[in-house]
Ligand code: SF4
């Protein structure tokens with residue numbers, strides 16, 4: 001756009017009026033081409049925070065075995081079990097979601113994970129008995 | 130998020146930077162052994178689409194000029210000293226952000242003989258931004274969160 005403006009000015013100096021108006025009209029038509037920062041949601045395909053639905057989980061352990069980063073852990077807690085995901089390790093590859101046959105783990109497009117407290121990076125879900 | 134929230138955040142960030150720093154926020158990027166994906170996302174912040182300069186945020190080539198360090202990678206053994214030196218070279222009050230899963234806790238590699246498994250093992254980290262790599266918007270959110278506690282950090286750093 002700037003190059004076009006410079007051209008228009010040059011033409012104006014040289015006195016070729018008609019062409020100058022042509023260029024200005026072109027600029028007018030093009031309008032603003034820069035976008036504002038798209039801070040809105042990520043696209044649906046974006047792999048962000050995991051969504052775990054404990055009531056669906058069959059406790060098969062396939063997701064734990066599939067995770068290349070070792071981010072998922074299942075631990076015995078009292079009567080029930082706890083599934084924890086560490087975002088300090090998770091690389092958002094989506095393998096856990098793809099191996100889960102009952103879709104208890106799903107990827108969401110939520111990317112708001114920045115935090116001051118490191119403990120927030122561990123997502124713990126209690127499994128119902 | 131809507132357009133309205135976009136501009137709200139824009140104004141909020143600008144005001145906050147003016148409030149804490151008086152002028153603009155200067156960031157030094159430190160690569161401590163990342164795979165470079167995080168670094169590219171950070172570069173994207175200063176392109177015309179994300180255009181972080183409009184908030185008064187700039188990337189500088191020297192830690193001497195920086196208020197904030199964005200550290201990517203899990204701090205490998207070879208880069209540990211460089212990270213320490215960079216931190217010491219930055220002027221007070223300085224603030225460290227861990228960018229990416231590697232910087233937050235080691236990521237894929239974790240803690241090994243060659244890597245420390247996280248920036249917080251070496252430096253005091255103010256904000257963790259997980260993601261492999263995190264989106265530029267997530268980085269921006271992290272920066273905003275860090276500015277939130279800038280004053281507290283300044284006092285603790287000077288003592
Ligand atoms: S997305 Fe990948 S790294 Fe993250 S928990 Fe699932 S399998 Fe593990």
Ligand code: SF4
Pocket residue numbers: 056057058059060061062063064099100101102103104105
């Ligand atoms: S979340 Fe899915 S894959 Fe993981 S243990 Fe439960 S049922 Fe199995």
Ligand code: SF4
Pocket residue numbers: 091162163164165166167201202228229230231232236237260261262263
């Ligand atoms: S967090 Fe992921 S993208 Fe960033 S440096 Fe580590 S491996 Fe690369």
